[in-house]
Amino acid sequence: MRADLTEFLLQERLPEQYRQQIQAYFIPFINEVLPRIRAGDLRVLGIHGAQGSGKSTLAAFFQWYLQREHGMTVAVVSIDDFYLRRAERQDLAAKVHPLLLTRGVPGSHDLPLAEQTLAALLTLKSGQSVDLPRFDKACDDRAQRIAWPRISGPVDLIIFEGWCLGAAPCEESALATPVNALEAEEDPDGVWRAYVNAALAGEYRRLFAKIDYLLMLAAPSFDCVQGWRLEQEQKLAATLDVAAPALMDAVAIERFIQHYERITRQCLQYLPFQADCVMTMAADRRISAVGYLQRGNDHARQSLVFTDLDGTLLDHDNYSFSAATQALARLADLGVAWILNTSKTQAELHKLAAQLKNPYPFIIENGAAVVVPAGCDLLADVDLSTVNGLRVKEFAPRRDEVLTLLRAWRAQGGYQFSGFADFDAPTLCNITGLSLGEAELALQREYSEPICWEDTDERWQEFAGLLAAEGLQALKGGRFIHIMGTADKGQAMAWLASCLYPIGPAPQLIALGDSGNDVAMLERADIAVVVRSPHHLPPQIAAPQGELRITEGFGPVGWNEALIDIFGAGD
Incomplete structure (x- = not known):
């Protein structure tokens, strides 16, 4: 290796x-x-990351x-290099909204200058050169042209970095609710955030389209960003000989980053599913995992x-x-999100998701609810409900309502069945083979009642009619019949x-299941995979x-x- 890493670390x-x-x-x-x-297929490499992410x-x-x-020959430019001059932002603040004086948000950049610079770099020939704009953050204004670095062509790669690269506008209805004190107190009528959102929907989309490959540095949460940004400001201060009036202390930083909170949170939510590569970061800014969304297989x-x-x-x-460990590793390698969609309870899923190292929201009790883990x-x-401290989207009535009807029908009609409400943990262990602890988690149902039908087929037809009349359904699983509202795995998946x-x-929806309660999910998938069972016939799709x-x-x-066939085995 000709490159001595020690040289770079010291630099x-x-x-x-x-x-x-x-x-x-x-x-x-x-x-x-x-x-x-x-090959010339990647001319502009975009690097997205929250403030202070590195x-x-x-x-x-x-x-x-x-x-x-x-x-x-590599040119590096930042979206920060294209901030409007301070005088231009002062004019914008006077005409549109005072918050536009603060640099950084979409709408505060000189996009024609950015597009001209990228175009010049892409067409730069041998013997030609171009000056790269720079912004002086210590003075909060564009640096004088004499301070702009010059690069000679041809340029092999342009690295374009910025905190909002790849960001997309949100729905207008989402702008109505402030996300922090800055929006609530200084933009109560939403004029500023509507202006920023409109900028993202228009000219910024054209700029971001010039990126051939997007790398995302994914912060663990927005809460880390304030500390990171303060460290960034302190590092900038350490490079200056004298104190600069535009540098910020901790209080100023706290207010400053609120300008970027809405878009940063939105990017943390959606960009991991869209960037070409995601480098997941820990709170100390070290990379903990890398996922490639496009590596040798378009699926x-x-x-x-x-x-x-x-x-x-x-x-x-x-x-x-x-x-299944090979396919699980392949999904992780490619950065493909995979969602647990099961008849199991929320209590069971928290434990299983940890064992499977699955960080995503999950669907419980045959589509009855989507749960966002802590x-x-x-x-x-x-807009989600809060249930037991977690954010939840509910599609079905609560289990208590179901149990009230089941108990009444059994008492009045003499129907023969037993359900989870009749079992203790040891009994469920004997039926399912679960451990005692696992059985206790399985009994913590919130929306459905699994039963074992012990009556005749004719009586089942009567019973099914009672269910339908009350807006309930029976879903056949691998071991039990699940009595619940009319939600299903397919509805929750969509x-x-x-x-x-x-x-x-x-996205291309790929669904895998083995039983009747998976049919709704399998029918709505772009690729439906019926997984064979040694205990029952495949469900009919x-x-x-x-x-x-x-x-x-x-x-x-x-x-x-199935998943190795879809995504390939990798290296």
Whole structure:
């Protein structure tokens, strides 16, 4: 290697630990995209990240490494370089809204200058040069032209970094509710946020379309951003010989970042599903995982997987998912989101999601509700109920209402069945093979009552009529019949997919299930995978919306087989 990493660490005043990040994540990323750069397919690399996430440092490393190791000419520009001059922002603040004096939000940039600069770099020939605009944050104004760095052509790669790259406008209805004190107190009528949103919907979309490949540095939450931004300001202050009037203290930083909170939260929610590569960050800004959404298989881009658990991802008899580890690793490698869509309870799902390392919202009790787990920033802009401290979308009535009817019918009509309300944990262990602790979690139902029917087929027809008259349904699972409202896995899947992808093309929905209660989900999928079971026949999918497949293997073996077939085995 011609590039000595120590040189870069000293140049940027970085700790030795940064070397590990470079070797583990940044150099492998360069190797991933290098063929596209050399082929001329990747001319503009966008780097998105919240304030203080390390975008500028990462861009500087990419530039340094590609020049040292591969002899490339790399231009680095930031969206911050194209802020309007202070006088221009003062004029905008007077004519539109006072908050537009503060630099940073969409609407505060000189987009013609940005587009002209990118166009000049893309067409720069040997012997030609161009000056790259720079903004002096210490003075809160554009730097004098004499301070603009000059680059000579041809340019192999343009690195374009910015906190809002790739951001999309939100629905106008979402603007009505302020997200913080700044919006509530200084923009009570919503004029400022409507102006910013309109800018994102218009000219910024044209600018972002020039990006060939988007890399996202994904912060763990917005709460980390204030501390990161304060560190960034302190680092800037350390480079100056004298105090600059435009530098901010902690109180000023707290107010400052509120200007960017709405868009930052929205990006944290949606961009991980749309960026070409996502580098997930821990609170200390170290990279914890990297996911590529487009690596050698077009199915990986904007695909969304929904999966049943018992008998599908989990073995019917021992509840193991060990046979599916290859496909699970492949989904993680590609950054494909996969949603648990099951008859299990919320209590069961919290434990299972942790075991499966699944961070996404999940669907419980056959589509009765979508639950956003603690620490998950997805669906932040969606109006949800709060149940037991968690954000929940409910599609079905509560279990108490169902039990009241079931008990009345059994007492009055003499119907023979037993349900979870009749079982204690040891009894459920004997029926299902669950451990005692797992059985206790399974009994904590909120929306449905699983039953074992012990009466005749004729009596079942009578009973089904009673259910229908009360707006209830019976869904056949692998072991039980689930009595609940008219929600189903397909309805919940469609709702969640629309929330995760509110803009742009709809994702490709891939659903996997093995039983009758999975039919609604399978019928609405673009690729429906029926996973074979050693205990019952495959469910009948009468009206599939898309492609229908059936596995050769049973349970998690078939699950693994199907997803490797769709996404490929990888390297």
